[in-house]
Structure formats: structure tokens, C-alpha cells
Amino acid sequence: LGTTCLQYLDDEDREEIQKRVGILRILKDQAFAKSLSRRSRELRSTPRKNEPELTPDTIENRSVVVEIPSRRKRLGRNRRATIGVSEEEEEEEESKLGEWKGTRASVCVVPKFKLSIPSTTRRLLQVLYQLSYYYYADSTRQKRPKREDLDNSLLPSFDRRVIADSEEALTDDASWETPSRQARHNDDSPCRPHACLPTCKCIHLFEGNREGLLEGDCRKEGRPNDRLHATKDDLLLSRERYESLHKQMTDIRSKQDAMQSGYETAIQYYKDQSSQYQSERDDLKRRNACLQYACPKFSEGKTQEILRHLDNRQKVIDDQETSLGDKLFLRAFSTLSSAEVVPLDISRVREEMADIGEWIQQTLFEAEDHEIELLPRLPESGDLRTLVCRTFGLDETHTDDSIRNRIDVSGLSVQDVIRALTASALCQWVFESDLQVFPTLPCALLEQHRSHLATQGILASA
Amino acid sequence: VTLMMEVTDRQTDGETALRNLDFAAHTSYIDDHFFQRYFIPQQASKLAKRLCHRLYAFFDHDDGAANGNSDLLGQWTEQEPHLVELFEHSLRLKAQLVVSMHQFEAVLHSPGSPFDKTIMEAEAIQGDNGLLKSPEKAAVRLCLLPSIYVFERNAKLVEYNNFVKGFVGKRREIFNPTKALVIVGPSFGISG
Numbered sequence: 128l129g130t131t132c133l134q135y136l137d138d139e140d141r142e143e144i145q146k147r148v149g150i151l152r153i154l155k156d157q158a159f160a161k162s163l164s165r166r167s168r169e170l171r172s173t174p175r176k177n178e179p180e181l182t183p184d185t186i187e188n189r190s191v192v193v194e195i196p197s198r199r200k201r202l203g204r205n206r207r208a209t210i211g212v213s214e215e216e217e218e219e220e221e222s223k224l225g226e227w228k229g230t231r232a233s234v235c236v237v238p239k240f241k242l243s244i245p246s247t248t249r250r251l252l253q254v255l256y257q258l259s260y261y262y263y264a265d266s267t268r269q270k271r272p273k274r275e276d277l278d279n280s281l282l283p284s285f286d287r288r289v290i291a292d293s294e295e296a297l298t299d300d301a302s303w304e305t306p307s308r309q310a311r312h313n314d315d316s317p318c319r320p321h322a323c324l325p326t327c328k329c330i331h332l333f334e335g336n337r338e339g340l341l342e343g344d345c346r347k348e349g350r351p352n353d354r355l356h357a358t359k360d361d362l363l364l365s366r367e368r369y370e371s372l373h374k375q376m377t378d379i380r381s382k383q384d385a386m387q388s389g390y391e392t393a394i395q396y397y398k399d400q401s402s403q404y405q406s407e408r409d410d411l412k413r414r415n416a417c418l419q420y421a422c423p424k425f426s427e428g429k430t431q432e433i434l435r436h437l438d439n440r441q442k443v444i445d446d447q448e449t450s451l452g453d454k455l456f457l458r459a460f461s462t463l464s465s466a467e468v469v470p471l472d473i474s475r476v477r478e479e480m481a482d483i484g485e486w487i488q489q490t491l492f493e494a495e496d497h498e499i500e501l502l503p504r505l506p507e508s509g510d511l512r513t514l515v516c517r518t519f520g521l522d523e524t525h526t527d528d529s530i531r532n533r534i535d536v537s538g539l540s541v542q543d544v545i546r547a548l549t550a551s552a553l554c555q556w557v558f559e560s561d562l563q564v565f566p567t568l569p570c571a572l573l574e575q576h577r578s579h580l581a582t583q584g585i586l587a588s589a
Numbered sequence: 590v591t592l593m594m595e596v597t598d599r600q601t602d603g604e605t606a607l608r609n610l611d612f613a614a615h616t617s618y619i620d621d622h623f624f625q626r627y628f629i630p631q632q633a634s635k636l637a638k639r640l641c642h643r644l645y646a647f648f649d650h651d652d653g654a655a656n657g658n659s660d661l662l663g664q665w666t667e668q669e670p671h672l673v674e675l676f677e678h679s680l681r682l683k684a685q686l687v688v689s690m691h692q693f694e695a696v697l698h699s700p701g702s703p704f705d706k707t708i709m710e711a712e713a714i715q716g717d718n719g720l721l722k723s724p725e726k727a728a729v730r731l732c733l734l735p736s737i738y739v740f741e742r743n744a745k746l747v748e749y750n751n752f753v754k755g756f757v758g759k760r761r762e763i764f765n766p767t768k769a770l771v772i773v774g775p776s777f778g779i780s781g
Contacts, residue, residue: 469612471689473766476737479682480767484734486675487770493664499647510643518731520699535700539731541661543772545644547731549675551697552640554735557679558695561750 483553490546497541505530510552518544518551608745612688615747619684629684633676641669686751692742693752695735696769702729704773708736708765711773727773734770 424433505527506512516523519534536544618624648662686693704711704727711727744751 469690471691471739475685476682476766479678480737483675483678484770486678487733490671491664491668497661511646514643517697543731546733548644549640550733550735553679554695554697556636557676557683559750559752559754
């Protein structure tokens with residue numbers, strides 16, 4: 128940036144801008160100490176009145192504060208190098224700022240980029256704008272305006288604009304004093320900050336003016352300064368306009384999402400309908416094929432052949448249904464190598480036991496009022512003796528008299544005893560029996576398996 | 590060497606595969622239409638006839654009286670279809686539990702056992718409903734419906750009788766899905 132633009136400056140301005148740019152470069156110079164000492168020597172060799180030596184302290188007094196991350200966020204990656212700091216240098220600069228702990232550099236956390244300039248740099252401000260403008264024209268690869276245009280028309284208008292912005296900024300911070308007109312033109316005035324220029328505002332101003340220049344309508348609409356004043360409100364309202372547009376865009380997107388959802392639902396509905404119609408069409412096709420096959424046969428009087436064919440088809444369907452049923456039954460054991468235990472259907476057990484309880488309660492309902500009389504004698508063995516002993520919790524080995532003495536049926540009805548004996552029969556004959564309901568084993572392979580387990584002692588009986 | 594031997598000896602999961610095949614085959618057999626619609630009713634009918642015959646003695650004494658009412662004999666004879674239904678339900682439950690990998694016990698609580706409302710449902714003797722309000726004073730007179738206890742067990746094949754009677758060994762993961770139905774009476778003076 129400096130080498131490009133310094134050729135347009137006179138000696139005084141060039142020296143001043145070199146010094147100021149040097150201050151900025153300090154922040155990003157890797158060999159900061161060397162640079163600082165070198166510049167100190169240069170300044171000592173050409174001493175100027177009231178010009179302090181460039182040290183961290185003097186820099187702090189001059190209030191040169193650069194906040195990098197905020198500027199990057201605000202300007203965007205394409206506009207960040209406005210003051211001549213490249214992207215790589217800026218990142219390096221951020222890393223180097225840590226060396227300035229305890230000095231003004233620690234202020235770099237403030238979320239705004241400010242460049243405070245001494246009162247004697249009125250001309251410097253113009254130059255900085257020139258530099259920025261030229262750089263911006265270079266970075267955007269736009270047609271660079273002639274220097275005459277800048278000197279004759281752009282610079283004076285920018286000058287007034289800058290001064291106005293400076294004064295406006297000063298009203299925001301009372302600690303900064305407004306410089307006198309004399310001080311603005313006096314290079315020897317004390318170094319005292321007076322201007323705070325947000326870089327983003329400068330960029331907006333430059334951008335608006337650049338676009339006007341590029342469009343070539345600056346002469347038609349008047350001086351750039353006037354146009355800048357005219358577009359000031361637009362610039363200030365841009366945020367509101369942006370928020371309004373953003374809100375409108377959000378509404379449009381929400382509506383779009385809602386419509387999209389509705390369309391998807393409708394599409395799914397039509398897909399289902401299409402699938403249903405497809406199945407119906409296939410069914411009708413099958414029926415049509417059957418009719419096309421059957422009609423000639425019927426006309427030829429081959430009814431028996433048709434019936435035979437239908438029987439065969441029905442058998443095939445039955446076999447397929449059986450196979451499908453087998454697959455359903457096998458689903459619980461979907462993988463033969465699965466070692467998981469098939470869970471017990473507890474709810475089904477409860478339902479069955481509840482049904483059994485209801486059936487037992489309804490047994491011999493008419494005899495609920497009849498008191499029971501014990502049998503004159505119990506059989507010496509057999510089902511009845513077993514059922515009675517189990518019902519009353521007795522040992523079958525006891526004698527008949529002993530059993531009769533132990534049984535207390537006082538207050539019990541015939542129905543009560545019969546129901547208890549029935550429950551005992553359920554336990555004895557159903558639950559605790561082998562229940563030979565499997566007359567043959569399902570397959571020879573399992574029979575071999577059982578025999579193998581029996582030989583290994585795993586199965587009690589072969 | 591049979592196919593089974595190859596499966597069980599050469600593959601690490603051969604026994605598991607055969608066990609699953611055994612359970613799957615029996616499940617298929619039990620859920621089959623023939624088993625449910627023909628075999629179980631046939632067995633239930635046999636068991637109902639057997640019970641009717643065994644308990645016939647309670648209604649046909651040698652002295653000609655059937656517990657003081659001769660009509661009870663006829664009523665008991667008419668109970669056979671009812672008992673068939675009862676045994677059908679019991680057989681279906683038994684068949685379902687046969688193809689389970691668990692072990693079971695049907696517990697009939699003996700007369701004199703203290704009433705435990707967590708595992709029993711009470712039915713009081715007529716005129717003695719007060720016991721239902723104070724179950725701590727009640728004891729079992731008769732057990733009308735057994736409760737089913739379930740034990741964890743990793744069965745290696747289908748066992749046709751996976752119910753244990755008076756199991757006293759070490760039980761794992763016992764849980765009681767059903768409650769017993771009992772007739773309760775005063776806890777004192779009950780012999781058992």
C-alpha cells in the first residue's frame with residue numbers, strides 16, 4: 128500500500144505517513160524490537176519538536192489502538208485489508224499482540240476499530256483516505272480513477288466529511304478535545320488525540336462514493352460530498368432495512384417450509400393411493416386372466432377340468448400358507464444360533480389362569496349351600512386318595528382313620544370341596560404330568576439330538 | 590456320523606442351534622390347528638371324564654344319599670362339559686409353558702397356611718366376610734386355584750414336564766405372576 132501510493136505525496140506528507148504506517152506496522156512486525164529501535168534512531172537523527180520517541184509508552188499516549196477480530200468480523204474477509212494489513216499479516220499480528228501486555232496493546236480487546244490521530248494530521252487523514260480508496264480499488268479490481276479526480280473533487284469533499292465525522296465522534300467521548308483550527312494545520316502542536324474514525328464507516332463512505340464514480344454519474348448528481356450526505360440516511364437505515372428484509376425472508380422461508388411439508392404430505396398421500404390402485408389393478412388383472420382362461424373352458428364344457436385346476440391351485444395356496452405359518456412360528460427363534468432366552472409371555476399366563484379361576488368358581492354352582500359330608504371310607508390308593516390328601520395337605524402314607532381325623536370340613540360346602548379337588552386335579556394331572564400330547568417327535572434330527580443328550584447325561588430319559 | 594453329530598460336534602453353537610430348532614418345532618406343533626382344535630379337546634374330554642368318575646363317590650354313597658341331596662348327583666353329571674372347558678384352558682396353558690425355557694411350580698396352599706394377600710386372593714366362607722377386612726387373622730381353609738411360580742432356567746431342549754413339585758433346591762429369579770384363590774377362615778383351630 129505504501130509503495131503504491133506514497134509516490135503521490137509530497138515530502139512532508141510522505142514522511143508523516145511513513146511514520147504513522149510504521150506505528151501500525153509495529154503491531155504486526157515480527158521483529159518488533161529491532162524495528163522499534165531502528166525507528167527510534169531515525170527519529171533521533173531527524174528530531175522534531177515535541178515529537179516523542181516511538182516506544183510502547185509513546186504509542187500508548189498517541190492512542191493508536193487497533194482491534195483486529197472485531198474489524199475482521201465487521202468488514203468481512205474481502206475488505207479487511209483497507210489500511211494495508213494483509214490477511215496473513217493480520218493473523219500474525221494477533222499472535223504478536225500478546226507481547227504488548229502491560230502496554231496499550233492490551234486494549235486490543237475493545238470491540239471496535241479506532242484510529243486516533245493527532246491534531247496535526249489533517250492532511251494525513253486525506254492521504255489515508257486516498258490510500259484506502261486506492262487500495263480498495265485495487266482489491267476489487269475496479270478501474271482506478273485518475274489522480275486528478277481525487278485531488279480536485281474527491282479529496283476536498285472527503286476532507287469536510289472526515290472533519291464532520293471526527294467532531295461527531297468527539298461528542299460521544301468527552302475526554303477527547305476538539306482541536307482548534309490552528310492546531311489542525313500546525314504540525315508542531317502537542318500530540319493529542321482528537322478524532323475517532325470507525326473504519327467501517329469509512330469503508331461505507333468509500334464504497335458509496337466508489338460506486339458512484341464507477342457508474343460515471345457523479346457529475347449528474349452533483350458533488351460526491353452531497354451525494355454522501357444524501358445517502359447518509361440510507362446508510363443509517365440500512366440496518367433497519369436489513370432487519371426488515373431479514374424478517375420478510377424468515378416469513379417467506381417459514382411459509383415455504385409449511386408449503387413444503389404440505390406438499391410432502393400430499394405426495395405421500397398420492398403415493399399411497401397409487402400403491403393401492405396398483406394393487407387393485409394387479410388383482411383385476413389376475414381376475415381377468417382367470418376369466419380369460421375359464422371362459423373358453425366353460426364354453427367348451429370342460430367344467431371338470433376347471434374344477435381340477437382350481438383344486439390344484441388351492442392346494443398350492445394352502446401349502447404356501449402353511450409355509451408362511453411355519454415361518455411365523457419360527458420367528459421367535461429367528462436365528463438358530465441365537466443364545467438368547469425366549470421371554471415368557473406373562474400376560475398370557477395371567478389371562479389363562481384368570482380364565483381357569485373363573486371356570487373353577489362356576490363349578491357346581493348349585494351346590495354352594497350344601498354342606499359336605501366326608502366319604503365313609505377313602506380308597507386305599509388311586510386318584511381320589513391322592514387328590515384328597517393333596518387338597519387337605521396330608522401325606523398319603525397315613526392311615527385312613529388318621530386322614531379322616533385330620534380333615535376339617537366344618538362350614539365348607541360341597542361346592543368348596545369339589546372345587547378344591549378340581550384344582551388339585553389340575554395340578555396333578557395337567558401341570559405336573561408329562562402330558563403325552565406329543566405322540567411323535569417333530570423330526571428325526573431332533574430325535575437324534577435327544578438321544579445324544581441322553582448319552583451325555585444331559586437328558587434324564589432317552 | 591449323523592447330521593446332528595456334525596452340527597453338535599463341529600460347530601461351537603451346534604447345541605444352541607438344535608435347542609432353538611427343538612423349541613421352534615414344538616412351538617409350530619403346539620400352535621398348529623390340529624393340536625389346538627382336536628388334540629387338546631380330546632385330552633380335555635378324557636381328563637373331565639376321569640375327574641367326574643373319581644369324584645362320583647362324593648355324590649353316590651353306599652347308603653344311597655348324595656350328601657343329603659339326591660339332585661346333586663344329577664348336577665354333578667351335568668358338569669362334565671363344564672369340566673372339559675376347564676381342562677382345555679389348563680392344557681393350552683400347559684402347552685404354552687412347555688415351549689418356555691423357564692421352570693414352573695403350581696402351588697396349592699395347604700389348609701392352615703397363613704393368608705398372604707400378596708400371593709393370594711381370598712374368598713370367605715358364607716357368613717364370615719369379616720375375615721376379608723382383617724386378613725391378618727385369616728388362614729387358608731381350602732385352595733381353589735393354584736398360583737404359578739416361575740424360575741429362571743436355561744433349558745437345553747423342550748421338556749414335556751417342566752413343572753416341579755415341592756421344589757426345595759436353589760431357585761433363581763423367582764417371580765409369581767398369578768395369585769392363588771383360597772377360602773379363608775379364622776387362623777385358630779384349623780387343623781392341618
